[in-house]
Amino acid sequence: MRTFICICLLLLTVHLPAQDITSALLPMPNQITLSKEKPFVIRPGKTAVYWNRPELELMACSLQDVLRDRMQIEIPVSESERADIRLLIDSAMEGKEHYVLEINAKGITVKGTTAAAVYYGVMTLDQLLLGDVCATSQKKLSSVYIDDAPRFAHRALMLDPARHFLPVDDIKFYIDQMARYKYNILQLHLTDDQGWRVEIQKHPKLVGKDYYTQEQLADLIKYAARRHIEIIPELDIPGHTVAILAAYPELGCTHTDTLPKNVGETVDLMLCANNEKVYTIYQDIIKEIAALFPSRYIHLGGDEAVIEKNWTKCERCQAMMKELGYQKASQLMIPFFDRMLSFVQDNGKTPILWCELDNIYPPANDYLFPYPKNVTLVSWRGGLTPTCLELTRKHGNPLIMAPGEYAYLDYPQFKGDLPEFNNWGMPVTTLQKSYQFDPGYGVPAQEQAHIQGVMGTLWGEAIRDINRATYMTYPRGLALAEAAWTQMEHRGWESFKRRLYPNLMDLMKKGVSLRVPFEIVDRK
Numbered sequence: 001m002r003t004f005i006c007i008c009l010l011l012l013t014v015h016l017p018a019q020d021i022t023s024a025l026l027p028m029p030n031q032i033t034l035s036k037e038k039p040f041v042i043r044p045g046k047t048a049v050y051w052n053r054p055e056l057e058l059m060a061c062s063l064q065d066v067l068r069d070r071m072q073i074e075i076p077v078s079e080s081e082r083a084d085i086r087l088l089i090d091s092a093m094e095g096k097e098h099y100v101l102e103i104n105a106k107g108i109t110v111k112g113t114t115a116a117a118v119y120y121g122v123m124t125l126d127q128l129l130l131g132d133v134c135a136t137s138q139k140k141l142s143s144v145y146i147d148d149a150p151r152f153a154h155r156a157l158m159l160d161p162a163r164h165f166l167p168v169d170d171i172k173f174y175i176d177q178m179a180r181y182k183y184n185i186l187q188l189h190l191t192d193d194q195g196w197r198v199e200i201q202k203h204p205k206l207v208g209k210d211y212y213t214q215e216q217l218a219d220l221i222k223y224a225a226r227r228h229i230e231i232i233p234e235l236d237i238p239g240h241t242v243a244i245l246a247a248y249p250e251l252g253c254t255h256t257d258t259l260p261k262n263v264g265e266t267v268d269l270m271l272c273a274n275n276e277k278v279y280t281i282y283q284d285i286i287k288e289i290a291a292l293f294p295s296r297y298i299h300l301g302g303d304e305a306v307i308e309k310n311w312t313k314c315e316r317c318q319a320m321m322k323e324l325g326y327q328k329a330s331q332l333m334i335p336f337f338d339r340m341l342s343f344v345q346d347n348g349k350t351p352i353l354w355c356e357l358d359n360i361y362p363p364a365n366d367y368l369f370p371y372p373k374n375v376t377l378v379s380w381r382g383g384l385t386p387t388c389l390e391l392t393r394k395h396g397n398p399l400i401m402a403p404g405e406y407a408y409l410d411y412p413q414f415k416g417d418l419p420e421f422n423n424w425g426m427p428v429t430t431l432q433k434s435y436q437f438d439p440g441y442g443v444p445a446q447e448q449a450h451i452q453g454v455m456g457t458l459w460g461e462a463i464r465d466i467n468r469a470t471y472m473t474y475p476r477g478l479a480l481a482e483a484a485w486t487q488m489e490h491r492g493w494e495s496f497k498r499r500l501y502p503n504l505m506d507l508m509k510k511g512v513s514l515r516v517p518f519e520i521v522d523r524k
Contacts, residue, residue: 020131020132020142021034021128021131021132021135021141021142021144022034022128022131022144022499023131023132023498023499023502024127024128024130024131024499024502024503024506025124025127025128025131025499026127026181026478026481026482026496026499026500026503027181027182027478027481027482027484027485027486028482028485028486028490028491028495028496028499029124029146029147029148029486029490030147030148030149030151030485030486030487030490031146031147031148032144032145032146033144033145033146033147034142034143034144035104035142035143035144035145036143037104037105037143038104038105038143039103039105039135039140039141039142039143040084040103040104040105040106040107040108040140040141040143041139041140042067042071042073042075042084042139042140042141043084043139044073044139046084047075047083047084047085048075048076048077048078048080048083048084048085049063049064049075049076049077049078049083049084049085049086049087050077050078050079050080050081050082050083050085050086050087051077051086051087051088052081052086052087052088052089053088053089053115055089055115056087056088056089056115056118058115058226059087059110059115059118059119059122060077060087062119062122063075063085063087063110063122063125066122066125066126066129067129069126070126070129070130070136071129071136071139073139083107084106084107084108085107085108085109086107086108086109086110086111087110087111087118087122088109088110088111088112088118089111089112089113089114089115089118090111090112090113091113093111093112093113093117094113095113095117095149096113096114096116096117096153097112097113097114097116097117097120097149097150097153097184098112098113098117098148098149099111099112099113099117099118099120099121099124099146099148099149100112100121100145100146100147100148101121101124101125101144101145101146101148102144102145102146103128103141103142103143103144103145104143105143108125108141110122110125115228116184116228119227119228120148120182120228121146121148123179123180123181123182124146124148126180127503128141128142128144129141130502130503130506131499131502133502150182150484150485151439151484151485151486151487152439152451152452152453152454152484152485153184153452153453154184154185154400154452154453154454154455154484155182155183155184155185155453155454155481155484155485156183156184156185156186156187156232156400156453156454156455156456157174157178157183157185157186157187157409157455157456157457157458157473157477157480158186158187158188158189158234158402158455158456158457158458159171159174159186159187159188159189159458159460159469160189160192160457160458160459160460160461160463161188161189161190161195161197161212161460162189162190162191162192162194162195162196162197162236162243162460163189163192163194163195163459163460163461163463164194164460164461164463164464164465165195165197165210165211166465166466166469167466168212168216168219168220170465170466170469171186171188171220171466172220172223173466173470174186174466174469174470174473175223175224175227175229176227176510177470177473177474177507177510177512178229178477179227179228179229181477181478181481182481182484182485183229183477183481183484184228184229184230185229185230185231185232185453185455186224186229186230186231186232187231187232187233187234187299187455187457188231188232188233188234189234189236189459189460190212190233190234190235191234191235191236191240191241191243191244192236192240192242192243193240193241193242193243193263193264193266193267193269194242194243194263194264194461195208195210195211195243195263195264196208196211196243196244196247197210197211197212198211198212198214198217198233198235198289199211199212199213199214199217200284200285200288200289201214201288202284202288203247203281203284203285205247205248206243206244206247206285208243208263214288214292217292217293218292221292221293221294225294230294230295230296231293231295232293232295232297232298232299232352233289233292233293233295233298233299234298234299234300234301234352235285235286235289235298235299235300235301236300236301236302236303237271237282237300237301237302237340238270238271238273238302238305238333238336239268239269239270239301239303239304239305239306240301240303240304241269241270241271242261242262242263242266242267242269243263244271244281245261245269245271246261246262246263246266248277248281249261250275250277251271251272251275251277251278251281252269252270252271252272252310253269253270253272253310253311253313253314253316253317254272254314254315254316255313255314255315256269256310256314268306268309268310269306269310270305270306270307270310270311271336272310272311272314272316272317273311273314273316273317273320273332273333273335273336274314274316274317274319274320274332275316279339279340279343282340282343283343286298286340286343286344286347287343287347290344290347290348290349291347295349296349296350297349297350297351297352297376298344298347298349298350298351298352299351299352299353299378300337300340300341300344300351300352300353301353301354302333302337302353302354302356303353303354303356303380305333305356307329307330307332308329311329311332312329317329317332320332320335330368330369331369333368333369334369334370337353337369341372341374341375345374350374350376351374351375351376352375352376352377352378352400353371353375353376353377353378354377354378354380355367355371355377355378355379355380355381355384355388355391355392355399356368356381357381357384357387357388357391360381360384361383361384362383362384362387363387364384364387365387366391367391367395370395371395371397373395373396373397375397376397376398376399376400376452377392377397377398377399377400378399378400378401378402378455379392379399379400379401379402379403380402380403380404380407380408380457381403381404382403382404382405382427383405385401385403385441386441389401389441389443389447389448389451390447392450393447393448393450396450397450398450398451398452399450399451399452400451400452400453400454400455401439401451401453401454401455402454402455402456402457403437404427404429405427405429405433406429406433406434406436406437406480406483407434407437407454407455407456407457407480408426408429408456408457408459409429409456409457409458409472409473409476409477410426410457410458410459410460410461410462410463410472411426411427411428411429412426412428412429413428413429413430413431413472413476413515413517414428414430414515414519415428417515418462418468418471418472419461419462419463419472420462421462422461422462423462429476430519431475431476431479431517431519431520432493432520434476434479434480434483435479435482435483435493435496436493437454437479437480437483438483438488439451439453439454439483439484440488453484454480454483454484456473456476456477456480458472458473467513468513470512470513470514471513471514471515472515473514474504474507474512474514474515475500475503475504475514475515475517478500478503479496482496497520500517500520504516504517
């Protein structure tokens, strides 16, 4: 019977090479040593799991879930250090996310410097079982030694429920998938022209029909934290602000007082840079957001500010320019963000902004305005990332890499593919293009030392529900996961393609809508 099951599983994976313990590893670990020793055999009634710190109890539950899913077996817990399966925190190891996974005939040991590191080891173990299907069907695990740590500490995906609202349970489903591929940050774009999605208790007028209560977000934050994912809130200013202007029209520029502010229809309006009420309200908002989100970051946007249509025509903004001796309206970003960023810092948080340069197309020469050194920037505009990389190194700003040509997951994955609405002429970003992404852009190590990590962004204009969100994320999100975790010398397109197949099948088994990348197969 076991032989029959193994043959069936191999037939289901007809595109794969011979199955082995590494055939589903994604992202690829940075150090793997295969062994010819005898495999470890799970023995019902005898095999148990032990952990050495209370914070590993959830990791043990995750491991039990993995074995139940892959082997249809229940593994009890044990208080004995001599148990076959051991989860250990080892304070002597270096690196917050460094783990070691060892499997031999005597058992399984997963150890790491933190609970998060051990969790990543358990996720790798899950993929070992997924890849080595014949051994798994016989309750066996091939011997292997994996010593692994991520290339970058910041490994993020971004959802945009401001444009199309996503229920909390759907976001939890999204978190479940990203956690399996060692993402550790979810950025939520919570405010835009199309909606204000977070409850602010001091200003209840801000929210409309669909929004998250602070209680719901607290629950979501805890859910993510149990999977070692940090949620970063984003409140976009000074542009992308029609939702707040609809609630408080007086926050806009003088010439926009009588303009309609229809949420979801009106665009290109901005907060006034010289309006004290703007700062008073945002001081309240940032205080509540900082108290709600444990993340060390608050993202304040700062992108696509249509300054020519707003601050250059506003009487108050023009008066402020004259007072400060500014020649360009874009210089008003300096006092505007000087105050906004101080609110973030006063609440013990680190600000993030999108990196805007003095041109929206290459070539560009400098920042749009001087960013303070304590601001983390995100490079996003297509073609401008090399310039942003050099400028952030020069000026001392930490940098997150989300270049549109590699990491914008709202772009179509193939010519003629989704999105079929709200498509403004988006370029195509194929799976192979995403996989080609080197976050360090090949520059010497010292010139990329300030790079914090990678973010795949899923802007929501054409994302109506979670099924569309996962379809646009996967499989490109798997390519970005490897870009964020795996050193370049351990990456390869042909290897990635082989490791992709069992993961795609597993995602479908878990009910994840995804795009089947038929174009990566060489047709004969």
